[in-house]
Amino acid sequence: MSHPFLKGVILSVFFNTWSVSLIVVDSSKVSLHSGVTADPDENRNVTELITSKGYPCEQHDVLTKDGYILSLQRIPFSKKSPTRKGKPAILLQHGLLSCSSCWVENLANESLGFMLADAGVDVWLGNNRGNKYSKSHVSLSPDDPRFWEFSWDEMAKYDLPAMIEYVIQQTGNEGIYYAGHSQGTEQAFAGFSLNPELGRKVKTFFALAPVGNMSGIESPVKLLAPFAKDFEMFLEMFGKYEFLPNKELFTLFAQDSCKRKTIDLMCENVLFLLGGYDSAQLNMSRIPVYVRDHPAGTSVQNIAHYSQSVLTGQFSMLDFGSPEANMKHYNQSTPPLYDVTKMETPVALFSGGHDWLADPGDVQTLIPQLKNIRFNKYLTVWEHLDFIWALDASSQCYNDIIKMIKSDMSVNRD
Numbered sequence: 541m542s543h544p545f546l547k548g549v550i551l552s553v554f555f556n557t558w559s560v561s562l563i564v565v566d567s568s569k570v571s572l573h574s575g576v577t578a579d580p581d582e583n584r585n586v587t588e589l590i591t592s593k594g595y596p597c598e599q600h601d602v603l604t605k606d607g608y609i610l611s612l613q614r615i616p617f618s619k620k621s622p623t624r625k626g627k628p629a630i631l632l633q634h635g636l637l638s639c640s641s642c643w644v645e646n647l648a649n650e651s652l653g654f655m656l657a658d659a660g661v662d663v664w665l666g667n668n669r670g671n672k673y674s675k676s677h678v679s680l681s682p683d684d685p686r687f688w689e690f691s692w693d694e695m696a697k698y699d700l701p702a703m704i705e706y707v708i709q710q711t712g713n714e715g716i717y718y719a720g721h722s723q724g725t726e727q728a729f730a731g732f733s734l735n736p737e738l739g740r741k742v743k744t745f746f747a748l749a750p751v752g753n754m755s756g757i758e759s760p761v762k763l764l765a766p767f768a769k770d771f772e773m774f775l776e777m778f779g780k781y782e783f784l785p786n787k788e789l790f791t792l793f794a795q796d797s798c799k800r801k802t803i804d805l806m807c808e809n810v811l812f813l814l815g816g817y818d819s820a821q822l823n824m825s826r827i828p829v830y831v832r833d834h835p836a837g838t839s840v841q842n843i844a845h846y847s848q849s850v851l852t853g854q855f856s857m858l859d860f861g862s863p864e865a866n867m868k869h870y871n872q873s874t875p876p877l878y879d880v881t882k883m884e885t886p887v888a889l890f891s892g893g894h895d896w897l898a899d900p901g902d903v904q905t906l907i908p909q910l911k912n913i914r915f916n917k918y919l920t921v922w923e924h925l926d927f928i929w930a931l932d933a934s935s936q937c938y939n940d941i942i943k944m945i946k947s948d949m950s951v952n953r954d
Contacts, residue, residue: 578828580592586665589645593654594618596618597615598616599612599613600613606698608676609674610666610667610703611674620658630662630945631666631717631719632719633666633668633719633721633724634666635720635723636722636838638723639836640666641832642834642929645928646823649934652933655938655942662711666699668838669690669695670837670842688840689780689841691842692726692727692730692842693730693845693857699727704718704741715741716742716743717744717745718744719745720747720748721927724748725748725750725751729747729752729878730878733878733879736882739885742886744885744887744888744914744948745886746888748927748928749890749891749892749897749927751897752902752903752909754849754899754902755905761846762850768844768847768848768850769851774844781840782837782840783837783838783840783842821929823929830929841858845858856876856877857875857878859875880910881911886912886913887913889910889913890927891917892921893920893921894922894923895923919936919937
């Protein structure tokens with residue numbers, strides 16, 4: 541049982557400490573339905589976002605080896621590329637507290653999912669366990685705390701291979717492309733290190749805001765880190781379930797720090813607080829669309845794992861809180877480290893100079909450990925959420941991804 545009062549005190553300190561980083565936005569850029577018809581995308585789920593733009597969408601369910609049922613959405617073709625067969629396939633994997641919607645929430649010419657489909661790629665949108673589109677299990681209900689006993693360790697060990705193998709099986713392709721944002725990169729670095737054979741099935745891993753160790757993090761996750769010194773107490777304080785499934789505390793915070801409605805939506809939203817949002821590239825008119833599916837959910841245990849990573853500065857598995865508990869899970873007294881040098885998958889890196897979560901210094905620590913860097917682009921002014929929502933994402937990032945895939949397609953035809 542969690543302790544609501546203590547949890548409230550901690551989160552109050554957490555948010556008020558971070559309130560100094562809130563932005564002041566030009567009121568001329570902030571407008572939410574003041575005499576303007578609401579954007580219909582504000583009420584659309586991921587499938588509706590796709591089909592409303594004239595793209596087909598298939599729904600697929602993928603079973604992991606430990607019983608979770610993951611939801612995948614597929615855009616198999618588009619009007620600009622109507623061919624159904626013989627296409628390269630790509631799996632797009634969201635970040636922390638996000639979901640598959642993040643790849644299709646901007647306009648068709650600005651969203652990576654749509655741009656890839658128009659470029660002749662078979663697009664698959666993944667959802668990790670515990671987010672709003674993947675809350676099913678063969679025997680456990682989300683009301684059962686055992687459902688939430690996972691972190692990105694399980695996403696690397698179970699979710700990643702289940703989704704990749706499924707896409708390969710469905711398409712008949714020998715290998716696929718993979719693009720991850722934030723946590724989507726972290727689970728891939730971990731998963732391909734643990735299972736190099738799986739990594740060899742990925743032609744190129746596009747790492748957007750790559751996360752390994754987190755010693756230089758500026759996100760307010762670091763304010764939660766001290767509480768993770770005691771793993772069991774962390775779970776008791778925040779509950780052994782979903783991480784912050786309601787908005788009451790964010791609303792209180794917003795009342796103190798945010799005055800205009802659009803800014804309220806940002807300040808109430810944990811994803812913006814953790815990832816950063818004061819970017820000139822953020823389309824303010826799309827914020828109501830972004831917050832419809834964000835935060836998309838994860839477990840308290842996953843947040844504990846992130847907090848531990850900040851404390852230790854190591855890219856390691858979850859610490860279960862004691863030598864005895866770790867021995868039970870790992871047959872050793874401390875959590876094993878992920879050895880990224882064992883990963884052979886070609887990587888194309890895209891990192892930001894103002895990223896709160898994928899700190900530039902941490903990215904520089906990661907780079908020498910990667911054996912097979914195909915491409916490396918540093919976006920000086922970009923922040924964490926720019927990789928999925930920036931106005932210039934197509935020109936600064938997505939076109940490079942498409943160019944690399946098309947280059948491979950040309951070589952394969954020759």
